[in-house]
Amino acid sequence: MNQYKLIKLKGEGTFSEVWMAESLRTGKLVAIKCMKNVFANEEQVNNLREIQALRRLSPHEHIITLHEILYDKPTGRLVLVFELMDCNLYEHIKGRNKYLNPNKVKNYIFQLLKAIEFMHRNNIFHRDIKPENILLLGEHIKLADFGSCKRINSEHPYTEYISTRWYRAPECLLTDGYYDYKMDLWGVGCVMFEIIGLHPLFPGNNELDQVHKIHNILGTPPKEILDRFKKHATHMEFDFQPQHGTGIDKLLVNANASPECIDLIKKLLIYDPDQRINANQAINHEYFRDLVEYEQYKVLQSNLKTESILKKNSIKPSYDDKSSRVGNDSLIEDDRSSKRMYSYKQQPSKKSQSIPPPNKQKKVENPFKSSYAHDISTEEETIKVFFIFTKQCKYFYFNYHYQQVCTSTYKQTYNLCINIEKDL
Numbered sequence: 001m002n003q004y005k006l007i008k009l010k011g012e013g014t015f016s017e018v019w020m021a022e023s024l025r026t027g028k029l030v031a032i033k034c035m036k037n038v039f040a041n042e043e044q045v046n047n048l049r050e051i052q053a054l055r056r057l058s059p060h061e062h063i064i065t066l067h068e069i070l071y072d073k074p075t076g077r078l079v080l081v082f083e084l085m086d087c088n089l090y091e092h093i094k095g096r097n098k099y100l101n102p103n104k105v106k107n108y109i110f111q112l113l114k115a116i117e118f119m120h121r122n123n124i125f126h127r128d129i130k131p132e133n134i135l136l137l138g139e140h141i142k143l144a145d146f147g148s149c150k151r152i153n154s155e156h157p158y159t160e161y162i163s164t165r166w167y168r169a170p171e172c173l174l175t176d177g178y179y180d181y182k183m184d185l186w187g188v189g190c191v192m193f194e195i196i197g198l199h200p201l202f203p204g205n206n207e208l209d210q211v212h213k214i215h216n217i218l219g220t221p222p223k224e225i226l227d228r229f230k231k232h233a234t235h236m237e238f239d240f241q242p243q244h245g246t247g248i249d250k251l252l253v254n255a256n257a258s259p260e261c262i263d264l265i266k267k268l269l270i271y272d273p274d275q276r277i278n279a280n281q282a283i284n285h286e287y288f289r290d291l292v293e294y295e296q297y298k299v300l301q302s303n304l305k306t307e308s309i310l311k312k313n314s315i316k317p318s319y320d321d322k323s324s325r326v327g328n329d330s331l332i333e334d335d336r337s338s339k340r341m342y343s344y345k346q347q348p349s350k351k352s353q354s355i356p357p358p359n360k361q362k363k364v365e366n367p368f369k370s371s372y373a374h375d376i377s378t379e380e381e382t383i384k385v386f387f388i389f390t391k392q393c394k395y396f397y398f399n400y401h402y403q404q405v406c407t408s409t410y411k412q413t414y415n416l417c418i419n420i421e422k423d424l
Contacts, residue, residue: 002024007022029084035078053146057122088131088144113188119184124146129167130164130191131195186269189201201217201251215240217247220243258287
């Protein structure tokens with residue numbers, strides 16, 4: 001902690017407190033999360049879910065960046081150093097008496113869903129989606145606080161009292177820990193309503209009141225769903241009388257919410273988790289059509305520029321499907337067991353030439369990012385790149401690993417990266 005100067009307390013929770021701090025080495029402002037628990041050794045630190053998850057998920061444009069882990073062995077104190085954001089969504093809407101611009105709301109939820117889709121695709125679910133864990137820097141959203149996250153494929157039952165009550169899905173409230181990753185989508189629905197309507201959707205005072213608050217708006221679940229919940233419920237006796245809720249629509253009459261917006265909220269708040277929309281389906285919902293089309297346009301522009309640079313360097317891209325992701329598909333794993341994987345297609349060369357070896361400790365340059373010189377983590381990662389051709393806009397894609405972007409020797413790829421950097 002001698003490397004940082006604490007400036008201001010930003011927030012405090014059960015297990016930690018967060019400070020704004022300044023790096024004495026660089027002068028850069030950061031957020032420091034001081035854990036209240038004491039850790040006996042480094043193994044306990046490395047086994048923390050938050051650390052394991054962030055190592056696996058970073059870097060991602062909508063997931064908070066962990067810069068540094070500081071562990072003091074003599075005292076057992078642990079500090080996590082994060083990038084500093086402006087505020088969280090709760091602070092952003094607190095005390096407002098004027099509704100947010102609908103396009104701004106749409107942009108926030110779109111970014112949040114992109115973070116959740118990536119997280120779920122990597123076999124992790126958050127379990128505590130709420131406005132306080134969604135951070136803002138300008139108009140840019142990042143998901144934070146992975147202390148409660150869980151592997152999607154881990155065995156039931158899970159912890160019952162997870163997630164903040166107001167954003168807790170029915171399957172969490174009514175069963176003994178028999179829920180799954182779809183609980184995150186219920187949380188998104190609650191958050192989406194809250195930043196549109198500027199008040200919580202289901203502000204229950206206790207577990208039972210929380211259930212009644214949900215029933216008052218959505219009505220009671222169908223009998224078959226309640227029967228399914230009862231099979232895994234011993235902590236609560238329930239025999240709810242059939243009830244018709246007021247519905248979401250009436251609550252957003254004055255908020256200028258579009259029919260597509262309300263439809264998405266309803267699909268996120270379906271009682272049956274099997275029928276509830278997932279993150280990928282939500283991203284492709286009609287509500288986000290303009291944002292999805294704009295992203296496709298940006299990818300097209302990026303790839304056209306990349307193609308131009310490839311042609312200039314006389315190197316053709318490879319469409320080899322064998323360059324698919326390598327590695328263990330299990331989610332949160334001990335970082336010590338993670339191996340840095342590199343894959344290059346070598347072709348025999350008559351002349352042995354000196355080529356700089358890949359540095360496994362440093363980040364490598366990814367020429368297929370829109371910036372063309374953007375740093376990416378050396379953790380194994382597959383990046384999907386879309387090429388859009390013809391007037392019919394047919395899509396052709398391929399996967400690649402790091403610098404393996406063409407069926408050429410490592411030398412050609414290395415030179416390509418250097419030339420791209422010079423061109424820019």
